[in-house]
Amino acid sequence: MKTYWRCFVCNDIHYGFRPPEICPTCKVKNAYVEVTSEEYRKVGSLTTVEFAKADFRTAIEAFAAPNEFEVNPDRAKVEMLLEGIFNNERNHGLKYCPCRLTSKNFEEDLKLVCPCNFLVHETYQGREDGECWCGLFVRRKP
Amino acid sequence: MKKFLMFHGRECPHCTRMMPLIERLEKETGVEVERLEVWHNEKNADLMRQYRPVIGPKCGGQLRTPTFFEPVTGEVICGEIEYEKLKEWAAL
Numbered sequence: 116m117k118t119y120w121r122c123f124v125c126n127d128i129h130y131g132f133r134p135p136e137i138c139p140t141c142k143v144k145n146a147y148v149e150v151t152s153e154e155y156r157k158v159g160s161l162t163t164v165e166f167a168k169a170d171f172r173t174a175i176e177a178f179a180a181p182n183e184f185e186v187n188p189d190r191a192k193v194e195m196l197l198e199g200i201f202n203n204e205r206n207h208g209l210k211y212c213p214c215r216l217t218s219k220n221f222e223e224d225l226k227l228v229c230p231c232n233f234l235v236h237e238t239y240q241g242r243e244d245g246e247c248w249c250g251l252f253v254r255r256k257p
Numbered sequence: 258m259k260k261f262l263m264f265h266g267r268e269c270p271h272c273t274r275m276m277p278l279i280e281r282l283e284k285e286t287g288v289e290v291e292r293l294e295v296w297h298n299e300k301n302a303d304l305m306r307q308y309r310p311v312i313g314p315k316c317g318g319q320l321r322t323p324t325f326f327e328p329v330t331g332e333v334i335c336g337e338i339e340y341e342k343l344k345e346w347a348a349l
Contacts, residue, residue: 192270195268195270195273196268196270198268199266199267199268199269199296200268202267202268202296202297203296206296206297213266213267213268213269213296213322214266214269214270214271214272214321214322215319215320215321215322216264216295216296216302216305216306216320216321216322217302217320218306218309218320219306227319236317237317248317248321249269249271250270250271
C-alpha cells in the first residue's frame with residue numbers, strides 16, 4: 116500500500132510505496148521517514164497552493180516541455196478544456212478530465228485527474244498523431 | 258422512430274464538434290437523439306454509470322464522452338467520429 120514519507124531535514128513529503136533515496140528538495144540521502152496521514156496533512160497545510168487557469172496552463176506546459184508531447188496548439192480547444200477541468204474541480208472535487216465521467220470509485224477516478232497517464236491510452240500509444248483522450252496533450256511534431 | 262442516447266460533456270470539445278453532425282443526422286434520417294449532459298447533470302451521469310457494463314468494454318473500459326448508445330440493442334460507439342461512420346452506425 117502506498118503511504119506517506121517525510122524528509123526529516125526539510126519536511127519534503129513523498130507519497131508512494133517507498134521513499135526517494137535522495138530528497139529532491141534538500142538533496143540529503145536516506146532522509147525519509149514514514150509518517151501518518153495526519154502528519155502528512157499538517158505538513159501539507161503549511162503551504163496553500165491555488166491554481167488559476169493560467170497557472171495550471173503554465174504548469175502543464177512545464178510538465179510537457181521535457182517530454183515528447185506538448186499542450187495542444189489549438190488555443191480555443193485548450194480554453195474549453197481548462198474551463199471544464201476547473202468546473203470539475205469546483206463541482207466534483209478534483210481536476211477530472213471533461214471528456215470522461217467518474218465512476219464514483221475514488222481510487223479508480225484518480226486515473227481521470229488531469230494530466231492523466233495518457234501515454235498508455237490507445238489514442239496516443241504508437242500513433243504519430245497521438246493525443247490524450249480529450250486532446251489537451253498532443254504528440255509533438257518532429 | 259429509431260432513438261438513441263448521446264452522453265456528452267458541456268466542456269468536451271469532441272462533443273461540441275459532434276453536435277452539428279447529430280443535428281444533420283436527425284434531419285437526414287429521422288432518428289431521434291436524446292442529448293444527455295453528464296458533468297452538470299447528476300441524473301444523466303448516474304444513467305451513464307448504470308450502462309457502464311455495456312458501454313465500458315467498447316470504450317476503452319471507461320465512460321468517455323461523447324458516447325452514442327442504443328439502449329434496446331446495446332449498440333455503442335464513442336468519440337469524435339466522421340459523419341458517414343455515425344450514419345452507418347445509426348442505421349444498424
